[in-house]
Amino acid sequence: MTILQANHRDEIDAIRARYTSPRSATLPLLYLAQDVYGHLSSEAIREVAEILDLPPTDVFEVVGFYTLYYSQPVGTWMIQVCDDVPCCYLGAEELVEALTHVLGVGEDQLTADGMFTVQRVKCLAACDRAPVVQANLDYLYDVTADKAEALLADLRARAADGKKRGVSGRFAEDFEVGSGGKLTHVSREEPYRARQFDSPSAGPSRGTKG
Numbered sequence: 657m658t659i660l661q662a663n664h665r666d667e668i669d670a671i672r673a674r675y676t677s678p679r680s681a682t683l684p685l686l687y688l689a690q691d692v693y694g695h696l697s698s699e700a701i702r703e704v705a706e707i708l709d710l711p712p713t714d715v716f717e718v719v720g721f722y723t724l725y726y727s728q729p730v731g732t733w734m735i736q737v738c739d740d741v742p743c744c745y746l747g748a749e750e751l752v753e754a755l756t757h758v759l760g761v762g763e764d765q766l767t768a769d770g771m772f773t774v775q776r777v778k779c780l781a782a783c784d785r786a787p788v789v790q791a792n793l794d795y796l797y798d799v800t801a802d803k804a805e806a807l808l809a810d811l812r813a814r815a816a817d818g819k820k821r822g823v824s825g826r827f828a829e830d831f832e833v834g835s836g837g838k839l840t841h842v843s844r845e846e847p848y849r850a851r852q853f854d855s856p857s858a859g860p861s862r863g864t865k866g
């Protein structure tokens with residue numbers, strides 16, 4: 657029996673029980689497999705297909721379509737840098753260059769110590785905090801190139817402290833990156849709530865009559 661099925665039977669059953677069609681459980685089960693194995697090898701993808709009684713090709717297609725599924729080994733920290741237009745205006749290109757320079761690897765390559773992979777992605781939908789990075793799907797805001805080295809050191813320390821996030825993003829949080837590269841936790845909802853309810857120009861909140 658595989659590690660996934662031996663150690664995560666309850667979680668697998670809970671995911672399957674959420675959906676009337678087994679096919680609908682494909683994405684969460686792939687996330688679980690990715691967290692357990694670190695990436696989705698052919699064997700892992702076939703295993704998910706077998707659990708859901710689906711043709712393996714169907715599951716391979718899903719993994720190939722979404723950038724959040726990794727079919728190759730990735731670092732303890734998967735650093736995804738948004739290189740869409742707003743982030744590029746504010747320094748995403750320089751950030752990618754700084755990260756790969758400090759790490760001594762190319763984009764999409766795994767560092768020798770297995771700690772980091774740097775990858776470009778398209779808009780992460782947080783353009784007002786550009787340049788934006790996802791580290792194992794935690795959102796990191798205001799990440800300019802001058803913070804690259806300190807940020808990597810902070811992430812390395814977090815991994816050493818057992819604070820590494822899984823690669824499934826199920827428990828992702830948000831962080832600001834200070835001038836020294838230090839990560840500070842921030843709430844995703846608070847700024848939105850403040851704008852929605854405190855601004856005189858804000859319209860009625862959802863659910864308010866009139």
Ligand code: FES
Pocket residue numbers: 738739740741742743744778779780781782783786787788
């Ligand atoms: S362009 Fe980078 S988050 Fe939207």
